[in-house]
Amino acid sequence: MKYVDSNFIEDVVYELCIKANTLFDPDLYNALLQKYKNSLNIDDKTKYTNILNNINLAAESKRPLCQDTGQVVVFIESGNKVVITNKTINNAVNDGVNKAYTNNFYRKSVVKNAIFDRTNTKNNTPVLIYTDIVEGDKINIHLMVKGAGSENCSAVKMFTPGVSREEIFSFIKDSIIRSGEKSCPPLVLGIGIGGTMDYAALLSKKAFFHILEADEKAFVADLLKYLGDTASNILDIRLMTSSTHIASLPVALTFNCHSMRHASCVINGDSVVYKPKKKNNFLRIENDFSAKEILCSDIAALSSLKSGDNFLLTGEIYTARDAAHKKFKEYYDLNKKLPVDFKGKIVFYAGPCPAAAGEIIGPIGPTTSARMDEYCELMYSNGLFASVGKGERSNEAKNIIEKYKGRYFIAQGGIACLLSKCVKHAEIVAFDELGTEAVRKLYVERLPLKVVI
C-alpha cells in the first residue's frame, strides 16, 4: 500500500488551481496563433491579438486569464493500493481550492443552492468532484475551471440507435450556432456519447483530458468537415465515448470558451509530477488596432456611432450584473431611490476578480448580456444610456433599447487581464455584500468596445 497525506493533496490542488487559472495549454496556444495568422480582416486579427497577448499577460503577472475563475471541477483516479491519511480526499480538494481562491484573489462564483439560496459561499467551494478507483498505487488529478458563459450553452440530446451521423452532426452544429458570442468563441468543444443522459454529460467533460482513440479521431474529422464555415468558431473538439443501453444513444456537449483552463498531475506517495503546464515563452504580438477615443460624457458622439463601429471609451462607468439588477428591481418595486442615478450613464455587465496588492482592480471582462434582458425596460426607461456586455440581446430587449434611444456595446470576452489595464480607478458604490456582483464606479481609459445596437 502507498500512503498519501491529505495535506499534501491539498497543497497539490492549490497549485493546480494556480496553473489552471494563469497558464495556457501550448497546443491550444498554437491553434490560436494559427487562427491569428489566418485572419482575413482587422476585427479577427485584433480579436486574436488580444487573446494571445492576454495569455502572455496572465502568465507574466500570475493573474487569471479570465475574470470568471469558474466553478472548479475535479476528476480523480485513485489507485486501489493508495491509503489517504488524515482528511478525506474530498475535504482535501475543497480546502485546496478554498485557499487557492482566497489567497490569490480569484473570483468566487459559487452560490449555496441553485434554487433556494443563491448566496455566494465566498470561497468558491464546494468543488464538483468525480472519483474513480483504478488499479495501482498512484493518484491522478485533473482539474478544470469552468466558466458559466460557455457552460450555459451546453446541451444534451437523447437520440435512439437508428439515428444517422448527419442527425448527430446537425444537433452539434445547431448548438454551436445558437451559442453565438455568449460562449466566447473559438470554442473547445467536449462531446460525450454513450451511457445514460447524466453519464454522457460527464463524458463530455472528461473528454477534455482524454486522448482520442482512432475511431473517435475519424468521427471528429468527419464532424469538422460537416461543420463547414461553422468550424471557424472551433479551436478544438474533444470526444469521449462509452457503452450504452441497446435502446439509447445519448449525446452531450460541454461548451468551453477559448479560455480553456485545466491542469493535471500524478501523485506518487509524497511526490508529484504536474502534466506539462509550465510558463511558456509565447511571443507578444503588436496590436494594430486603432479607433477613435470617445468620452463617456460625449453622448452626442456616442450616439452618432453606427452598429459595427469600434471605439475606445474613456470616462466614468458602473458595473452591475445579475444580483445587482435583481436588487434594482426590488428598489423600484418598493419605490425606493436607487443607490446610483443611472440617467445618461453606462453600465458594464461585469464582475471582476478581487484586486491583488498593487492592483486597481482584478481581471475584468463582460458577462453574458442576455441574462440582463429582463431588466432592460426598467433600466432604459429610467434613463440608462448604454450597457456593455457580451453576446446577442433578445428581440424584445433590442426593441426596448431602440425605443428609449439607448445603446448596446460589446467588449471582447476572455481577455480580462488586458481589460483590467484600462481601469484607472475603481470603488464600490452599492451592495458591497454582493462581492464581485457589487456595483462599482470605474474610471476607464480607452476601453475597446464595439457598437451592436
Ligand code: SF4
Ligand atoms: S472566456 Fe468568456 S465564456 Fe470563458 S470563462 Fe471567460 S467570460 Fe466565461
